Each structure stands twice: as C-alpha cells, then as structure tokens.
Amino acid sequence: MATQVLQNPLELPISARLAKNLKRNFVERVIEFMLMLAALSAVATTLAIVFVLIYESFAFFEHVSIVAFLTDTQWTPLFEDAHYGIMPLVAGTLTTSIIALLVAVPIGTIGAIYLSEFASHKTREIVKPILELLVGVPTVVFGYFALLFVTPMLQKIFPGLPSFNMLGPGIVMGIMIIPYISSVAEDAMRAVPMSMREGSYAMGATRFQTAIRVVTPAATSGIVAAYILGISRAVGETMVVAIAAGQQPNLTFDPMESAATITAYIVQVAMGDLPHGSIGYQSIFAAGLVLMIMTLVFNILGHLTRKKFREAY
C-alpha cells in the first residue's frame, strides 16, 4: 500500500506546474507541426503543378496569341503549317465526357439507391467488392475494351461508324465511372438517419417512395459530390480516349466521329521526343492549363450546387 498521499498538482509551486505544461505543449506542438507538414505536402504539390503549368504556358503564349488559341478551329502544333486552336481538343473532351456522364449518372444513381435502400445485407456484401474490383482495372484495359469490343458492337447498330470514334470510348468511360458515382452516392444515402426513413414509413409510404422522396433529397449534397467526382474523372481520363477515339483533333461534337481530347493530345506528345522548350513542348502545358481550368469550373459549380442543397438533419 502506498502510504504517501499523491501531491495535488494545484499545490505545486507555479513554476513546476508551468514546466509540466511546457513539456506537454511542446509535444503537442511537434505533433501539430508534423500533421500540418503532411497536409501541406498535398497543397504544395498542387501549387507546384499550377506554377509549372502557368510558367510554361506563358512561354507558349509569347508565340501564340490568346485570341488565336481560343478561336482557331484547328490544332496542329506539330505540323509544318502549325495551328494552335484549342477548341477541337475541348470539343473532344466535352463530347466524350458528356457521353460518359449520360451513362454513368443514371446508372450510378440508380445503383446507389438500390444498394442503399433495397439490397439485402447479403447482396450488398457481394456487389460492393465487385464494383470495387471494377475501379481497380487499369484504364488501358478499358481502352482496348472500347476499341476491340464496344466499337465493333456499335458498328453493327451504326454501320457507318468509324473504328475510331467518340461514342465507344465515351460509353466505356461511363462504365468505368459508375462505381465511383454509385459508391460515393451510396455512402451519402446511408448517412441519412434511420429516423427520417421511419418517419416516411410511418406516414404509409412505400420503400420506393421513401427512397425517392425522402432519402434521395436528404442526400443531395453527397450525391452532387459523387457527380463532381465523376465529371472530374471523365474530363481527366486519358487512356481510354487516347486508344479508342483516334487522336485526330477534330472540331466536332458528333459522337460518331473520331477526335482527340486534351489528355489524349498530352500523352501523344509527351511520348514523342520533342525538344525541351520547343513550342510543341510548351503546347502541352497550355493544353494542361485549359484542362485544369475546366476541372476547376466544374468543381466550383458542383460546390455551389452542394451548398444550395446542404441539409442539416
């Protein structure tokens, strides 16, 4: 048995108490600093990327006027007769992304509603890992899947469809994005408190009415976040379009034609051996900058929509 009574810390002289706190404070500070460092590394990387993009783009825009960049209808930086109109690449990016979203948003949303509100525990345990598996498939595989399987199938329906087109890779990209949308949206729906569902059932609503009229609106903010993630994935996706859409910059929104996207152009050029500092080399960065701005705009739009729908339970 300890006979000595533990000293009440408040009875210690003030300097002793402070010393203890100092030590604790120091440890806290070190931990805080290391956590901040980890967070900063992500921010710093992003800033570095933005800096390089802007820096190299500046060099590019010393040779090419912004007006020509935005209005020229051709993108042929590597040709003798060079044109630097970004619009054909933007059109390719938008067209393939829109096709992908037309596939992924409805299927992803319905999938999320099914998994969260209708599927039994057992079904969910089986389906979720399969969806996660789909996320792990390398995008090259999806690219060849589009080129060698989906496009030939589409050609049976549309006989005039060229081997390289935007429709096939757009659809495949959509399939690729479904798991992202459905899993984020499902998480949002499952976070809706059970008491809200019970309120709906108690009013005599069916399971479907509860899912559509109560759970989905309650989860809107998270569902929109899922769509933003999907859009970012679609706009930034590279391999599928590089392989199956043709790599031919082409100012068109017709999904039956071949085209190049911004990302496809970047890999195409980056894989060649352009001299550092040449205008072709710099054009990658200008294209990259446009891609980043597009993603940023979608993110801001999404953020505003989320704010509008944000719910407090």
Added chain:
Amino acid sequence: MVTATTPIKAESRDLNFYYSNGTRALKGISMPLYENKITALIGPSGCGKSTFLRCFNRMHDLYPGNKYDGQIVMHPDNTNVLAHGVDPIEVRMRISMVFQKPNPFPKSIYENVAYGLRVRGEKNKRNIDDKVEEALKGAALWEEAKNRLHDLAFNLSGGQQQRLCIARALATDPEIMLFDEPTSALDPIATANIEELMSELRNKLTILVVTHNMQQAARVSDYTAYMYLGELIEYGDTDMIFTRPTRKETEDYITGKFG
C-alpha cells in the same frame, strides 16, 4: 370516468414480441385503447414501452427477423393489424406516429404536411392546400407557419418541428395516433404546448403516448399502463393508478422509490 360505456378503439390481446436477436421484449400484453381517450404508457427504461407502441403501426416490420405473436385488434371493423394478410402500409394509413426526436423531411413546411397525402396519390392542389391548413391549425402551428409555408422545415425551432410532425401525422385523418416520448427533446414551454395539443386532439382521435414524465402522464392521460420487464404490471384509470395503485411495484415506481 364512465369506462363501461366508452367504446374500445383498439386492443392488444396476449401480445408477445421477439426481436431478431431472440430478445422477448413483450410478454403477453393485453390492454385496451379507449376511443377518444389518451392512454399513457409508463415504466422504467428498457421495459418495452417503445416496442409495444411500435407494434401498433407495424414499425418492427422494417427490420428483418422481428416476430409478433398475438393480436392487435382495431374496432369497429375487428381487423387484427398483426395478421399476415394485412398490409402494414394500410395499417399505417390508419395509425400514425410522432417520434421522440422531431424528424421532419428535407422539404418545405408545406411539403412535410402534404407528404402523407402525396404518398396516397392525392393530386388535387386545392384539396392538399385545405388539408395542409387544417392540419397546421390542428397542430397549433398555422399562425407561426402561414407566411413561411415554403421555407425549409429545418429552419423551425425544435418545438415547432415537433408540432410540424404532429401536423404531418394529422393531415391524413388517422384514427389512432402514437406518441413516443414526444416532448423529451423539448423545453417546458414547448412541452406544455404539445400537451395541450394532445388534449385537444383527443376529440378527433385515440391516443397512445409513451412518457418518462410521471407528471405528464398524470396531466394528460385518461388511462395509464405501467410496464416492467416486458410485462404489463397494472392498467387503469390514470386517477386510480396515481392515487391508489393496486400493485406494490406500481406504487414504488410512481413514488420514485424505484426506477
């Protein structure tokens, strides 16, 4: 109170209930709900009050593996709401419920109240407007809400939200209304409002209310049931239960010697 001549709206007959994990939460409960009366359920935490209440509108059906054994018969049609052939949605159309914590939907005040009508397929805007107004008046929320019907329900205070939930439950003209500790999340003034409301609602429908608050049971209810460990220990006139309980356990609980 002239019990003998008051018609019975619903009664449980030898009701047992088993949760999916095998817990037997109710043990042979038989008890009436008199029409246009308020029946209070009291008892220590975990004795099965909520479980019993939620049998009436088949809320336990929402979770797999739960099992009812016994009957809850509604009058005058003699329907056993627990029977296999009976659609729980039909039951919930007749028996509505107000929860412990206000749980409005992420919709406007108007749409919250209109919800029950909409899920029943009502499309006529005039009818819905009328019903919404009537229900909000019935829940004593009309004056506060009439100029902001299209505001999000979450912007109301807790007490207002609870009255909104009552309006929502009223809008479909239920025969019975279940309240599970409806005032436990509210301050004394909001509580008094809800209690007054319940007393008025008694003219329209039959009420079963779970409460932890002994004074509340004494104030608002006509009949009181004391439950303990899943059993109904005593049932009777509220006056009688609170002044001359016949069972020792009831007396101990009411006088605060236990629980």
